[in-house]
Amino acid sequence: MADRARLRGPEPVTVELSINHRTRILEIEPRTSLLDALREQLDLTGSKKGCDQGTCGACTVWVDGRRVLACLTLAITCEGREITTIEGFSDGRRMNAMQRSFIKHDAFQCGYCTPGQVMSAVALLDEGHASSDAEIAE
Amino acid sequence: MADSVTRTRTDLSSVTQDGVGTSPRRPDGTLKVTGEFAYSSDMWMEDMLWGMTLRSPHPHARIHGIDTTEALKLPGVHAVLTHEDVPGEKLYGLELRDQPVLAFDKVRYKGEAVAVVAADHPETARRALDRITVDYEVLEPVSDGRRAAFDEHCPRVHEEGSLPVHEEYNQKGNLVRYQPVRTGSFADGTPVSRLRAQAGAVVRTEYEVGMQDQAFLGPESGMAVPAEDGGVDLYVATQWLHVDQGQIAPALGLPDEKVRLTLAGVGGAFGAREDLSMQIHACMLALRTGRPVKVVYNREESFVGHVHRHPAKMRFEHGARSDGTLLYATLEIILDGGAYASSTPAVVGVASSLGIGPYEVPNVAVDAYGVYTNNPPCGAMRGFGAVQACFGYESQMDKLAEKLGMHPVELRIKNAMAQGSKIITGQVVDMPLPMAEMLRRARDMPMPPARDELPDPSDLRTLPGGVANTSHGEGVVRGVGYGVGLKNICYSEGFDDYSTARVRMEAIGGEPSVMVHTAAAEVGQGLVTIKGQIARTELGVERVTVHPSDTRVGSAGSSSASRQSYMTGGAVKLACEAVRERVFALARERGLVGAGHSDELLSLTGGKVVSETDGVLASLADLLGSDAVEETREFHHRTTRPLDPLHGQGASHTQFAMCVHRAVVDVDVDLGLVKVVALDAVQDVGKVLHPQQLAGQIQGGATQGLGLALMEEIQVEESVIRNPSFTDYLIPTILDTPPMRIEVLERPDPNAPYGLRGAGEPPTLSSTPAIVAAVRDATGRDLTHAPVRPEDIVGIDV
Numbered sequence: 001m002a003d004r005a006r007l008r009g010p011e012p013v014t015v016e017l018s019i020n021h022r023t024r025i026l027e028i029e030p031r032t033s034l035l036d037a038l039r040e041q042l043d044l045t046g047s048k049k050g051c052d053q054g055t056c057g058a059c060t061v062w063v064d065g066r067r068v069l070a071c072l073t074l075a076i077t078c079e080g081r082e083i084t085t086i087e088g089f090s091d092g093r094r095m096n097a098m099q100r101s102f103i104k105h106d107a108f109q110c111g112y113c114t115p116g117q118v119m120s121a122v123a124l125l126d127e128g129h130a131s132s133d134a135e136i137a138e
Numbered sequence: 139m140a141d142s143v144t145r146t147r148t149d150l151s152s153v154t155q156d157g158v159g160t161s162p163r164r165p166d167g168t169l170k171v172t173g174e175f176a177y178s179s180d181m182w183m184e185d186m187l188w189g190m191t192l193r194s195p196h197p198h199a200r201i202h203g204i205d206t207t208e209a210l211k212l213p214g215v216h217a218v219l220t221h222e223d224v225p226g227e228k229l230y231g232l233e234l235r236d237q238p239v240l241a242f243d244k245v246r247y248k249g250e251a252v253a254v255v256a257a258d259h260p261e262t263a264r265r266a267l268d269r270i271t272v273d274y275e276v277l278e279p280v281s282d283g284r285r286a287a288f289d290e291h292c293p294r295v296h297e298e299g300s301l302p303v304h305e306e307y308n309q310k311g312n313l314v315r316y317q318p319v320r321t322g323s324f325a326d327g328t329p330v331s332r333l334r335a336q337a338g339a340v341v342r343t344e345y346e347v348g349m350q351d352q353a354f355l356g357p358e359s360g361m362a363v364p365a366e367d368g369g370v371d372l373y374v375a376t377q378w379l380h381v382d383q384g385q386i387a388p389a390l391g392l393p394d395e396k397v398r399l400t401l402a403g404v405g406g407a408f409g410a411r412e413d414l415s416m417q418i419h420a421c422m423l424a425l426r427t428g429r430p431v432k433v434v435y436n437r438e439e440s441f442v443g444h445v446h447r448h449p450a451k452m453r454f455e456h457g458a459r460s461d462g463t464l465l466y467a468t469l470e471i472i473l474d475g476g477a478y479a480s481s482t483p484a485v486v487g488v489a490s491s492l493g494i495g496p497y498e499v500p501n502v503a504v505d506a507y508g509v510y511t512n513n514p515p516c517g518a519m520r521g522f523g524a525v526q527a528c529f530g531y532e533s534q535m536d537k538l539a540e541k542l543g544m545h546p547v548e549l550r551i552k553n554a555m556a557q558g559s560k561i562i563t564g565q566v567v568d569m570p571l572p573m574a575e576m577l578r579r580a581r582d583m584p585m586p587p588a589r590d591e592l593p594d595p596s597d598l599r600t601l602p603g604g605v606a607n608t609s610h611g612e613g614v615v616r617g618v619g620y621g622v623g624l625k626n627i628c629y630s631e632g633f634d635d636y637s638t639a640r641v642r643m644e645a646i647g648g649e650p651s652v653m654v655h656t657a658a659a660e661v662g663q664g665l666v667t668i669k670g671q672i673a674r675t676e677l678g679v680e681r682v683t684v685h686p687s688d689t690r691v692g693s694a695g696s697s698s699a700s701r702q703s704y705m706t707g708g709a710v711k712l713a714c715e716a717v718r719e720r721v722f723a724l725a726r727e728r729g730l731v732g733a734g735h736s737d738e739l740l741s742l743t744g745g746k747v748v749s750e751t752d753g754v755l756a757s758l759a760d761l762l763g764s765d766a767v768e769e770t771r772e773f774h775h776r777t778t779r780p781l782d783p784l785h786g787q788g789a790s791h792t793q794f795a796m797c798v799h800r801a802v803v804d805v806d807v808d809l810g811l812v813k814v815v816a817l818d819a820v821q822d823v824g825k826v827l828h829p830q831q832l833a834g835q836i837q838g839g840a841t842q843g844l845g846l847a848l849m850e851e852i853q854v855e856e857s858v859i860r861n862p863s864f865t866d867y868l869i870p871t872i873l874d875t876p877p878m879r880i881e882v883l884e885r886p887d888p889n890a891p892y893g894l895r896g897a898g899e900p901p902t903l904s905s906t907p908a909i910v911a912a913v914r915d916a917t918g919r920d921l922t923h924a925p926v927r928p929e930d931i932v933g934i935d936v
Contacts, residue, residue, distance in 0.1 A: 046173020110662025111170030112405030
């Protein structure tokens with residue numbers, strides 16, 4: 001994948017991404033991060049830019065079901081993979097149990113990093129790392 | 139979280155659901171968990187441009203020229219603006235107008251805005267910044283706050299005569315404000331030596347509090363849209379729309395009504411959005427280009443894009459009689475305000491008036507200085523001047539207790555203020571202040587299990603550092619510490635920070651509904667929830683909508699000083715009462731209320747007009763028909779007074795609030811790591827409006843105090859920030875945050891709506907000294923610097 005990236009650019013190139021089960025065609029520079037592609041090209045602003053260097057987690061999305069930090073991931077490296085963002089997470093009208101739980105427990109204030117937390121929390125459960133408070137914290 | 143709140147008094151007899159005292163869900167909650175909530179950085183318009191800022195690379199330099207020619211030649215660049223393009227006033231500021239919209243003549247801190255660019259792509263804008271040439275003559279920066287305060291040969295950060303004059307601030311040299319307080323024999327000029335001679339124990343220490351960042355997650359951002367009337371519409375994340383408007387409009391040379399602000403989604407604030415950041419720049423670019431302009435700071439830029447908590451250097455001396463009764467205190471507090479004043483004068487006002495905290499001390503001398511330096515500007519942050527002093531006076535209490543062989547709680551109770559006490563400004567605490575009881579409650583809360591009582595003490599996750607711990611706990615020692623903080627609520631010193639609310643009741647689809655409109659900023663504290671609750675309680679209507687906050691209604695004041703529940707809550711309550719009176723009058727007009735019925739017997743409940751004697755008189759939907767009842771009201775708190783500039787006397791504060799913390803820590807003295815095991819609080823909030831959101835405020839405030847105790851410090855060397863990222867500036871995460879037990883008292887303040895007391899800041903005061911005291915207890919080290927650094931706590935034999 002890295003080889004293919006090296007062969008393209010630096011001028012904008014065509015990149016085909018599958019995001020929330022929809023195919024999207026973009027004209028972007030190969031060095032564009034997945035986060036910038038989502039937010040600035042595709043109007044998917046649910047993933048947030050907090051630190052832009054992989055420390056805060058507000059940009060967490062899934063690539064092939066695994067958690068990744070969209071600010072540290074090049075969009076072009078996600079070709080041929082399935083990207084899931086917070087927008088594709090609930091089925092349009094009904095919220096997921098995790099989202100309902102965040103609301104019920106008032107688990108946010110300004111909410112800026114909440115989409116990233118929700119994406120991370122659900123993946124944590126799926127990965128089987130949520131058996132105790134201590135394990136969740138780690 | 140709400141499960142951990144122990145209520146000591148309940149009066150939740152409200153009939154209408156989701157009113158005051160209950161925990162309805164946040165009205166903006168669904169949008170926030172689904173990613174649809176539009177934060178200021180999420181806005182987008184078809185033909186918008188991106189604005190970007192050129193910043194000074196030097197903390198102090200003279201500007202001999204700015205050349206924008208090459209930048210303007212770059213395709214895609216639509217405007218490059220400097221100070222010459224500022225249409226109106228070239229200076230702005232919260233309290234003193236001393237900060238250039240764009241630098242001219244000089245730059246006074248590293249990161250100061252020098253020029254702004256609008257381009258069709260952020261990368262183009264960035265490249266344009268690289269093509270601007272600025273001719274700087276680098277000057278030596280003033281980096282030391284103490285030197286700025288006392289050295290008369292220290293260079294001036296602002297040229298003499300260039301600043302607005304406020305005689306009451308005792309301005310001189312680089313002093314933004316000097317505020318002394320003198321009580322007891324210090325008021326007569328008695329030297330401290332005479333009191334020292336009478337004391338059984340004297341403690342004298344120098345403390346330092348580091349520069350803390352608010353570290354909100356959503357960086358500064360907004361969008362300015364030019365309007366057909368020559369004005370501009372600005373969508374921005376801020377804490378006070380009207381004070382922004384009052385600074386932006388003069389800079390643009392426009393009347394206020396042509397600069398219309400709407401609150402965009404706010405990703406946290408904590409004081410950092412009180413000052414302007416990108417507001418004027420975006421408006422200038424939009425007006426020049428005739429196109430919408432969006433500006434979004436990145437994280438590194440954000441570290442210089444907003445003010446920080448003032449770092450403090452403090453010399454405290456306390457003397458007590460042998461029985462522990464406090465005899466005197468002398469405090470010198472130097473607050474480094476950086477290059478521009480921001481809210482430094484008010485921070486000095488708080489630090490001086492609350493400098494000795496909630497203790498009865500008959501003889502006090504305080505000297506509080508706010509200074510200009512070439513360091514990054516400092517201003518508002520949660521706790522505002524009270525946080526720094528609290529670290530000092532609470533550390534002093536612990537040292538005195540140790541010297542006198544007393545328990546730290548015992549010493550505090552012996553000298554505790556209560557209702558009727560006078561603080562050092564002569565102001566009487568004319569509201570409940572159950573400090574002694576709160577301390578006892580904090581002391582008596584259940585302790586977390588000792589390390590050897592844990593199910594598996596060898597589980598690395600229970601150790602300081604977690605699984606990263608490499609020592610397996612041989613050097614882990616435990617400590618316990620207490621902290622108490624006294625905070626003023628609402629603005630002080632004669633400032634009339636009123637709030638305005640417009641409330642409209644009408645029947646929609648046969649159902650009574652209420653709309654609440656204010657200009658108050660929802661920054662995550664949950665004010666939108668509280669406004670709805672108050673309307674439901676006052677008007678007996680469950681369907682309440684909260685109108686977006688904008689400048690089309692009167693000012694709400696700032697979302698700071700823990701004041702919005704009090705002030706905007708008070709305004710909503712007043713406006714609702716006015717609507718209710720009109721509804722009763724309408725019912726009388728229609729002959730639905732008997733002549734003998736006074737309004738006192740009437741209420742609005744469950745969407746109906748109800749009489750205490752005759753039951754339901756009418757449904758609101760029927761009564762209103764197609765009419766709407768609308769009222770707008772301003773709410774003002776009681777008048778406060780400035781401090782006199784000589785002795786610091788005057789009833790300067792609106793309300794006092796207090797939190798008590800008990801911290802339990804484990805310290806690994808081999809590795810220099812601290813784990814906070816428990817951080818339990820007792821807070822009096824007068825009246826709980828929303829138990830769940832309150833728990834979030836207390837726990838969040840305590841966590842921000844934990845950050846200041848153990849990890850958060852902006853490292854400034856030679857006036858340059860060395861750690862402007864979340865990799866190098868650490869804030870507490872889930873791994874650093876212990877379970878927090880909370881006990882809430884409700885002793886109503888007779889002056890406040892519902893008896894409530896502002897709740898957001900007090901926990902931020904008390905948690906820092908409690909944690910540092912616990913680390914001291916564990917290590918025996920002096921620990922005079924907050925945050926505690928690893929090198930402060932290693933090399934100890936256990």
